[in-house]
Amino acid sequence: MKMKNLLKQMVASIIFAGGLSVVTAGSAQASAFMLSEGQNMYTTGFTYSTASDWFNANRNRVPQGCNSSDVSWNNSYTYGYSYYYNFFASASLANQSCGVGPKTAGLGDVQVGVRGRLDNTRNGRTWELALNIPTGYDSKKINRLGYGKLGLWAGVAFSTQNTGWEAKIPTYWEFGTGINYWFGSPATQSKSYVKWSWRIDEDGVNRIVLKGVLKLSLRDHTPEPIPAAGNFLRNSGDYDAGIISAKYARRLNENWTGAVTIGETVWGRNISASRYGTLSFTYRWED
Amino acid sequence: MLKNRFMLLAIGVFALMASPVAAISAAELDFEEGHFRYSKEALANAQKEVKFTDINVSMNRTDATVLFLKDPNDKSTFAASFELDGQEFRGRIKSFGSSTRALRKKSLILKIKGAKWNGYKNIALRSMSSDGSLMREWMAWELMKDMGMMVPETNYVRLNINGQFIGYFLYIEWLGKNFLAKRGYDAASELYQPDDSVYCGDFRHGSDIERCWNKYTQDGKDYSSLKTLSRQIASAPMETFDKFVADNFEDDSLTNWIAVNTLTSDGDTYNKNYFMVKSGQTKKWKVIPWDYDLTFGHSFDMFAPFPGSIFNERFQYYYTPDLGVFNPMKAKALLNESLKAKLYARIKHLIGKEKNGPEKTFGWFSPTVMSARVEHLAGLLEAGQVKQKYGKRSPVSFIEQYDAVKHFGIARPFYLEANLFSTFEWNYRNTPQMREYVAFTKGKDLTPEAIAKADAEKAAEHSRLVAEADNVINPIGEKKKGLDEHEFMAKLLEKPFTGRGVSGYSNKSLVVSDPGFGYVLAQLDFKEEFRIADFQAEAEAFKAPMYVFSEGNPEQCIQRSWVLFSRIPSLNIKADVTFEYFDEHSRKNELGGVKDEHKVNLWMHSGEAWRPLRTEVNQKSNTLTVKDFKLRAGRIYRFIACSTAESALWSKPVSK
Numbered sequence: 001m002k003m004k005n006l007l008k009q010m011v012a013s014i015i016f017a018g019g020l021s022v023v024t025a026g027s028a029q030a031s032a033f034m035l036s037e038g039q040n041m042y043t044t045g046f047t048y049s050t051a052s053d054w055f056n057a058n059r060n061r062v063p064q065g066c067n068s069s070d071v072s073w074n075n076s077y078t079y080g081y082s083y084y085y086n087f088f089a090s091a092s093l094a095n096q097s098c099g100v101g102p103k104t105a106g107l108g109d110v111q112v113g114v115r116g117r118l119d120n121t122r123n124g125r126t127w128e129l130a131l132n133i134p135t136g137y138d139s140k141k142i143n144r145l146g147y148g149k150l151g152l153w154a155g156v157a158f159s160t161q162n163t164g165w166e167a168k169i170p171t172y173w174e175f176g177t178g179i180n181y182w183f184g185s186p187a188t189q190s191k192s193y194v195k196w197s198w199r200i201d202e203d204g205v206n207r208i209v210l211k212g213v214l215k216l217s218l219r220d221h222t223p224e225p226i227p228a229a230g231n232f233l234r235n236s237g238d239y240d241a242g243i244i245s246a247k248y249a250r251r252l253n254e255n256w257t258g259a260v261t262i263g264e265t266v267w268g269r270n271i272s273a274s275r276y277g278t279l280s281f282t283y284r285w286e287d
Numbered sequence: 288m289l290k291n292r293f294m295l296l297a298i299g300v301f302a303l304m305a306s307p308v309a310a311i312s313a314a315e316l317d318f319e320e321g322h323f324r325y326s327k328e329a330l331a332n333a334q335k336e337v338k339f340t341d342i343n344v345s346m347n348r349t350d351a352t353v354l355f356l357k358d359p360n361d362k363s364t365f366a367a368s369f370e371l372d373g374q375e376f377r378g379r380i381k382s383f384g385s386s387t388r389a390l391r392k393k394s395l396i397l398k399i400k401g402a403k404w405n406g407y408k409n410i411a412l413r414s415m416s417s418d419g420s421l422m423r424e425w426m427a428w429e430l431m432k433d434m435g436m437m438v439p440e441t442n443y444v445r446l447n448i449n450g451q452f453i454g455y456f457l458y459i460e461w462l463g464k465n466f467l468a469k470r471g472y473d474a475a476s477e478l479y480q481p482d483d484s485v486y487c488g489d490f491r492h493g494s495d496i497e498r499c500w501n502k503y504t505q506d507g508k509d510y511s512s513l514k515t516l517s518r519q520i521a522s523a524p525m526e527t528f529d530k531f532v533a534d535n536f537e538d539d540s541l542t543n544w545i546a547v548n549t550l551t552s553d554g555d556t557y558n559k560n561y562f563m564v565k566s567g568q569t570k571k572w573k574v575i576p577w578d579y580d581l582t583f584g585h586s587f588d589m590f591a592p593f594p595g596s597i598f599n600e601r602f603q604y605y606y607t608p609d610l611g612v613f614n615p616m617k618a619k620a621l622l623n624e625s626l627k628a629k630l631y632a633r634i635k636h637l638i639g640k641e642k643n644g645p646e647k648t649f650g651w652f653s654p655t656v657m658s659a660r661v662e663h664l665a666g667l668l669e670a671g672q673v674k675q676k677y678g679k680r681s682p683v684s685f686i687e688q689y690d691a692v693k694h695f696g697i698a699r700p701f702y703l704e705a706n707l708f709s710t711f712e713w714n715y716r717n718t719p720q721m722r723e724y725v726a727f728t729k730g731k732d733l734t735p736e737a738i739a740k741a742d743a744e745k746a747a748e749h750s751r752l753v754a755e756a757d758n759v760i761n762p763i764g765e766k767k768k769g770l771d772e773h774e775f776m777a778k779l780l781e782k783p784f785t786g787r788g789v790s791g792y793s794n795k796s797l798v799v800s801d802p803g804f805g806y807v808l809a810q811l812d813f814k815e816e817f818r819i820a821d822f823q824a825e826a827e828a829f830k831a832p833m834y835v836f837s838e839g840n841p842e843q844c845i846q847r848s849w850v851l852f853s854r855i856p857s858l859n860i861k862a863d864v865t866f867e868y869f870d871e872h873s874r875k876n877e878l879g880g881v882k883d884e885h886k887v888n889l890w891m892h893s894g895e896a897w898r899p900l901r902t903e904v905n906q907k908s909n910t911l912t913v914k915d916f917k918l919r920a921g922r923i924y925r926f927i928a929c930s931t932a933e934s935a936l937w938s939k940p941v942s943k
Binding site for chain 2: 034036037038039080082083120121122123286
């Protein structure tokens with residue numbers, strides 16, 4: 001039962017990261033939880049994101065001149081290599097458009113990483129390292145998938161959910177923070193999140209997750225401005241964002257979990273004020 | 288005055304009960320004529336040499352620590368090498384099990400790579416963490432082996448990791464193809480086990496066989512054999528269920544399984560903890576029991592959240608053979624006259640009521656043999672258990688734990704005798720679950736209406752007898768008279784459990800039990816010789832004491848009062864006297880406002896004044912013992928058990 005809850009929370013993180021990848025390709029899939037050795041988890045989901053405003057360089061919310069309409073198919077996989085290490089990978093196929101400009105479709109940044117334990121005697125305390133590998137980036141397009149540079153993510157995550165008996169507690173908090181460093185022009189960005197998870201029923205079949213994410217650019221690099229129609233910065237490599245989301249997840253059977261997530265960028269700089277929705281499914285199995 | 292009233296009370300009591308006598312010897316080993324008998328072979332078997340195997344594991348030191356401290360649900364394995372029976376193996380080690388995963392001392396599996404030990408690649412070691420006595424599972428498996436049942440090999444293991452003693456574990460032979468092959472089953476045989484996460488491996492109508500069961504042999508996806516069996520069990524008439532069993536089961540494994548579950552009081556089995564095997568040769572089925580930690584009195588508290596539901600200090604021995612969840616195999620076996628007779632015969636043989644079987648098992652579960660077995664095991668385990676790295680108990684706590692198992696071994700035969708083999712014979716109740724199956728019966732007494740009518744008649748008769756006795760005890764007009772300090776000694780408890788015990792063999796122990804309910808009311812371990820002892824004990828249950836000492840608070844007392852007296856006016860004798868109280872689960876107990884049972888002591892009144900008694904408390908078995916109590920001729924003793932500020936001076940844990 002404990003593992004089911006744990007996995008669902010991992011799903012929450014991954015789905016959410018996947019959902020944001022349309023806007024911020026290359027986000028790390030931070031999670032405070034480790035899979036056991038031999039466990040596998042695959043998540044797939046579709047995200048639709050739209051925005052008519054953006055937060056400009058002065059953090060003012062202004063019309064962006066076109067309505068963005070982005071769709072992505074997000075996929076992630078985590079493998080429990082051993083008690084001490086999990087490997088993960090994620091990739092998104094995206095279709096981005098805004099106004100009359102050309103649509104951009106293709107594979108976004110691919111992320112591969114490793115997650116480990118900060119405390120070997122329990123779950124819910126992790127570190128992770130990941131590489132963001134550019135794939136579908138095309139500098140000639142206004143809508144660009146990812147950043148076109150190799151990135152390195154390093155982060156830690158903690159959960160108030162204790163292990164074992166206490167897995168039955170109905171709610172818990174999770175906190176994560178880390179740095180995304182780009183080997184190139186995009187500015188280094190810190191990312192932190194706080195998550196509140198509520199198990200609605202005794203068996204943990206249904207769960208609500210509320211989450212807030214704060215991304216702050218360290219402004220150590222000056223990326224190439226990429227103005228889109230309406231002169232807003234469609235894919236800025238230097239941005240801040242505050243994002244909130246709510247998710248409902250339901251365990252469908254022993255292997256499958258379904259989830260619906262909605263979210264919005266409520267604060268930022270050089271980023272669209274997007275609203276998005278995600279429908280995702282997670283399948284988990286053991287070797 | 289007192290004697291006259293006593294005589295009236297005695298008459299009243301006998302109006303309520305047919306008074307079979309109950310006497311045992313807990314220590315006289317050659318005792319042959321007592322209430323529960325046993326063979327010398329059975330007693331010797333209880334005190335036989337017990338096999339202990341040493342397993343030495345070498346592994347990374349961090350891994351060795353993590354193995355026991357990690358997330359209970361983590362299924363990771365760790366590289367290790369094992370030394371066993373003088374052989375070296377390499378492989379991996381991991382924790383397994385369900386509830387005990389949450390404890391430090393986890394059950395373990397050693398997975399051997401590239402070789403086999405004894406034909407097996409997996410060596411399963413159960414931690415016995417839910418059992419403070421470390422005896423329950425071992426005894427259950429020994430019982431089944433001695434009964435000739437097909438069960439896995441088991442033995443105690445001393446596990447050492449990197450040279451450090453981790454603790455006692457129980458090796459259980461891996462149930463799979465090799466287990467079956469060793470017992471002559473061919474490759475076409477099929478082995479199934481209920482999935483213990485879904486609680487539905489019970490053959491009830493509509494249960495989804497593929498969801499509720501796992502298949503471990505043959506084609507793992509073909510459940511057709513088990514589906515067929517399930518349909519057959521559902522449709523087989525209970526009147527001829529014995530014939531169905533004879534035609535479809537290899538031997539008496541079904542009735543033996545129920546017998547063992549009944550004796551050990553295991554209800555945690557009928558929808559998840561057992562295996563079904565179908566022979567490829569005979570095409571017949573056999574039940575293989577599984578998982579005996581919640582036994583021998585260890586109570587599952589269904590009203591407490593985990594872990595308190597399993598890891599608790601509750602205790603019970605008062606359930607009939609239908610205990611546990613509904614399973615039509617069990618129900619029909621208990622309703623079928625032939626199978627029920629077979630089951631009863633087996634139980635009678637094992638508790639020492641009838642010598643209708645092998646010498647080795649005659650009286651296997653009799654109080655004397657069980658006491659001897661528990662004492663023997665305790666002697667083997669006690670020195671090592673305190674050295675366990677995980678799961679150790681203090682010596683005092685360990686005594687309390689195994690003493691509770693011993694109490695179960697004494698009390699359970701009395702309970703079964705009273706309920707199965709006495710005046711008011713127990714019958715399987717026609718529960719709502721059973722109604723979907725009773726369409727096949729012609730037994731008029733098995734319809735819900737017939738059961739309800741019989742219950743009503745029985746209740747009316749009981750009320751009539753009680754009223755009759757009440758008029759004798761409390762004549763109209765005197766009933767509301769206040770009792771003075773001395774008179775209350777002569778007043779019988781209201782609606783008490785009542786029992787009488789007689790022994791004429793100079794035995795050292797006498798159990799007085801209620802013949803109607805089978806509860807132990809008092810146990811007297813005599814310290815002096817006698818020609819004949821005849822004691823009556825009564826207990827008023829689930830009620831605060833009507834009388835307490837002046838500064839006492841009835842709510843801080845065990846919600847039970849006891850009366851004990853000798854029916855032989857001339858007998859003066861010294862004995863250790865033990866009483867018990869109910870603490871089965873969080874909603875059925877007599878704790879009242881008592882928070883710590885270890886801070887309770889007995890108080891005694893014999894007509895003069897309340898007097899506190901030095902009391903040994905066993906919180907696990909819910910027993911209170913006064914050592915060297917002088918029972919004087921002609922006295923009626925009234926007892927209560929309360930917690931006061933001074934109780935710490937009078938109460939102490941149970942000792943050897």
